[in-house]
Amino acid sequence: MSDLPKRVHLQEVGPREGFQFEKTFIQTADKVKLIDALSQTGLGAIEVTSFVSPKWVPQMADAEEVANRFKRKPGVRYAAVYLNQRGLERAKANGKLDIAGVLRIIVSNEFSKRNSNKTLEESIAEIPTWLDWYRQNDVPVAEAGILTAFGCNFEGEIPLSKVLSVVERVLEIGKARGVTFERIRLSDTMGWANPEQLKRTVAAIRERHPDQAVWLHLHDTRGMGMANIYAALQMGIDHLDTSIGGMGGCPFAAHKAAAGNLPTEDVALLCEEMGIETGIDLEKLIEAARLAEETVGHPLVGKVMNGGLPPRHK
Amino acid sequence: MSDLPKRVHLQEVGPREGFQFEKTFIQTADKVKLIDALSQTGLGAIEVTSFVSPKWVPQMADAEEVANRFKRKPGVRYAAVYLNQRGLERAKANGKLDIAGVLRIIVSNEFSKRNSNKTLEESIAEIPTWLDWYRQNDVPVAEAGILTAFGCNFEGEIPLSKVLSVVERVLEIGKARGVTFERIRLSDTMGWANPEQLKRTVAAIRERHPDQAVWLHLHDTRGMGMANIYAALQMGIDHLDTSIGGMGGCPFAAHKAAAGNLPTEDVALLCEEMGIETGIDLEKLIEAARLAEETVGHPLVGKVMNGGLPPRHK
Numbered sequence: 001m002s003d004l005p006k007r008v009h010l011q012e013v014g015p016r017e018g019f020q021f022e023k024t025f026i027q028t029a030d031k032v033k034l035i036d037a038l039s040q041t042g043l044g045a046i047e048v049t050s051f052v053s054p055k056w057v058p059q060m061a062d063a064e065e066v067a068n069r070f071k072r073k074p075g076v077r078y079a080a081v082y083l084n085q086r087g088l089e090r091a092k093a094n095g096k097l098d099i100a101g102v103l104r105i106i107v108s109n110e111f112s113k114r115n116s117n118k119t120l121e122e123s124i125a126e127i128p129t130w131l132d133w134y135r136q137n138d139v140p141v142a143e144a145g146i147l148t149a150f151g152c153n154f155e156g157e158i159p160l161s162k163v164l165s166v167v168e169r170v171l172e173i174g175k176a177r178g179v180t181f182e183r184i185r186l187s188d189t190m191g192w193a194n195p196e197q198l199k200r201t202v203a204a205i206r207e208r209h210p211d212q213a214v215w216l217h218l219h220d221t222r223g224m225g226m227a228n229i230y231a232a233l234q235m236g237i238d239h240l241d242t243s244i245g246g247m248g249g250c251p252f253a254a255h256k257a258a259a260g261n262l263p264t265e266d267v268a269l270l271c272e273e274m275g276i277e278t279g280i281d282l283e284k285l286i287e288a289a290r291l292a293e294e295t296v297g298h299p300l301v302g303k304v305m306n307g308g309l310p311p312r313h314k
Numbered sequence: 315m316s317d318l319p320k321r322v323h324l325q326e327v328g329p330r331e332g333f334q335f336e337k338t339f340i341q342t343a344d345k346v347k348l349i350d351a352l353s354q355t356g357l358g359a360i361e362v363t364s365f366v367s368p369k370w371v372p373q374m375a376d377a378e379e380v381a382n383r384f385k386r387k388p389g390v391r392y393a394a395v396y397l398n399q400r401g402l403e404r405a406k407a408n409g410k411l412d413i414a415g416v417l418r419i420i421v422s423n424e425f426s427k428r429n430s431n432k433t434l435e436e437s438i439a440e441i442p443t444w445l446d447w448y449r450q451n452d453v454p455v456a457e458a459g460i461l462t463a464f465g466c467n468f469e470g471e472i473p474l475s476k477v478l479s480v481v482e483r484v485l486e487i488g489k490a491r492g493v494t495f496e497r498i499r500l501s502d503t504m505g506w507a508n509p510e511q512l513k514r515t516v517a518a519i520r521e522r523h524p525d526q527a528v529w530l531h532l533h534d535t536r537g538m539g540m541a542n543i544y545a546a547l548q549m550g551i552d553h554l555d556t557s558i559g560g561m562g563g564c565p566f567a568a569h570k571a572a573a574g575n576l577p578t579e580d581v582a583l584l585c586e587e588m589g590i591e592t593g594i595d596l597e598k599l600i601e602a603a604r605l606a607e608e609t610v611g612h613p614l615v616g617k618v619m620n621g622g623l624p625p626r627h628k
Binding site: 220224231275302304312 | 622
């Protein structure tokens with residue numbers, strides 16, 4: 001009936017993308033406590049923080065402290081975000097993180113200008129500089145991140161042809177410098193994707209770049225997120241970003257079910273219910289979701305932590 | 315890629331199933347105001363109330379008043395729930411509702427005993443009495459409702475073979491009395507279904523009863539609801555129950571994202587985004603979702619009312 005993968009790898013992004021949306025500063029000790037709890041759930045990858053300017057993201061002012069204090073668990077990949085060379089240097093200097101060379105291209109020109117003060121063309125023109133940095137810093141190039149790949153609140157619909165053309169150009173620039181990306185990560189940054197569009201997009205990229213893995217980063221802004229996850233699984237996609245409790249909702253309506261990532265525990269349950277392995281202990285994950293609620297101090301949107309695990313997972 | 319229907323019919327169940335979960339009594343005028351707003355959205359069917367004992371469901375004590383006061387819009391089917399002959403008589407006496415003959419069989423024996431004080435076998439044994447009532451009252455028999463068809467919090471997993479056997483027996487009893495059901499409505503009463511299970515179940519019923527329409531009533535208790543909706547659409551299912559704003563959450567944690575139906579506006583958007591007609595004005599539906607929040611006095615779980623409609627639907 002479909003090409004569901006046998007095993008899915010969820011990358012937890014809550015401590016980075018979830019926390020950064022919170023208006024009240026979360027104490028470093030509490031951040032670390034949640035990361036350490038997540039490490040015990042069987043998750044294979046956790047984004048622990050973001051090395052960005054505290055001027056822009058005050059919540060991430062303690063990036064170094066967080067990275068210093070969490071406990072590494074063997075077998076877990078601990079990632080961090082950085083958006084420029086200064087951030088990369090800070091992340092590397094920490095010495096405890098799994099640094100991967102990532103490109104971030106925002107397909108929406110309007111959002112690119114607002115978010116990174118660069119046009120799409122300027123971002124593409126900057127790729128060689130990034131690749132040089134990575135080479136100079138001995139950072140393996142891992143990922144071509146394609147943001148707003150399904151639509152944008154500022155630019156509106158993003159045609160598939162534009163996404164394909166950007167992917168093509170990014171891969172070509174890499175190739176010209178002897179760089180092969182491990183994966184393309186498509187981000188539905190503002191929750192525009194629908195399941196059929198997602199399938200068409202993934203199929204079109206695979207048709208053109210059959211050797212390239214496609215990973216996904218989805219948002220549930222408009223309620224289509226779990227349907228998109230299922231569509232992704234049907235396409236055999238086995239790497240998904242999720243956020244514990246569904247953290248990452250709109251900072252101005254955090255108690256409402258606004259703009260978050262998909263709740264890690266709900267996605268993990270969906271996978272396990274369909275016989276897809278996640279390697280995750282669902283009970284521990286739900287405990288972590290409850291801890292996340294305590295940590296942010298308001299209800300989160302995750303469902304199974306309230307609805308209860310079906311008994312066979314206990 | 316799939317058998318998506320061209321057109322989907324959503325039945326709004328919020329004024330019945332949503333309100334009944336609310337602990338605070340909602341004023342009759344406010345109930346009527348929401349029903350009237352829903353009538354203007356393009357929805358084709360609305361469950362307006364439930365003729366049950368106010369002893370058990372105090373929120374429905376004003377069933378007659380609600381039914382008397384809402385404004386019928388031509389073309390909209392206005393349904394009501396009743397669980398015994400007394401309820402059927404009350405609903406009929408009102409004279410304003412679209413009365414349909416419905417059977418409700420709870421496949422889970424444990425939940426059947428708790429909810430209706432009858433074993434599964436007793437419920438099945440009672441079907442001829444129901445069919446007689448409907449004939450005597452000139453009510454056309456429409457629906458074989460199969461509840462807890464995917465799992466039960468009290469009984470655990472519900473094997474597909476048990477569902478198939480119950481469906482078989484219900485249809486046989488009808489046949490023996492010259493009754494053909496218009497549809498089978500499978501209810502995932504406690505949010506146990508996963509998309510693959512849903513597809514297997516629908517396929518198995520269709521294989522055995524190819525002429526029988528299958529409609530669905532899903533819950534989002536464990537976060538799999540929207541994935542199940544997409545699975546249902548992929549199976550060509552074109553009648554779904556939904557609840558404005560996702561009303562119907564757990565009464566003890568109503569602000570949390572607990573046990574509700576799927577939000578009508580999110581499901582409608584999912585359909586429209588994939589090119590499936592709903593006949594619904596999404597902007598008006600979102601206004602109704604906001605009104606529903608006002609009416610119940612706490613945030614609801616619906617997403618697009620917070621995330622915002624993509625501009626092409628405005």
